[in-house]
Amino acid sequence: MLTCRELNERATDHLEGQMSLRQRAGFKLHLLMCSKCRTYADQLAKTVNLLRTVKSAATQSTPDARLIEAFRSATARNGKSNAR
Numbered sequence: 126m127l128t129c130r131e132l133n134e135r136a137t138d139h140l141e142g143q144m145s146l147r148q149r150a151g152f153k154l155h156l157l158m159c160s161k162c163r164t165y166a167d168q169l170a171k172t173v174n175l176l177r178t179v180k181s182a183a184t185q186s187t188p189d190a191r192l193i194e195a196f197r198s199a200t201a202r203n204g205k206s207n208a209r
């Protein structure tokens with residue numbers, strides 16, 4: 126049985142699929158019984174997904190530029206309404 130500490134240390138391995146079937150089973154079992162680690166693993170997965178999105182956005186310049194443009198026009202509009 127994994128301890129919370131062991132689980133936290135192995136959480137990134139789990140996300141990257143670098144675990145044996147047996148290790149993964151122990152990991153999942155701990156998550157089923159420990160809500161604290163469940164929350165931790167959930168947040169970690171979200172963070173990793175976000176990092177992947179940012180990384181892939183950085184390699185594709187077009188959607189990134191469009192995003193910056195949208196951000197600019199949004200802040201410009203805000204600036205006008207604030208000046209009023």
Ligand SMILES: [Zn+2]
Binds near residue numbers: 128129155161
């Ligand atoms: Zn735990």
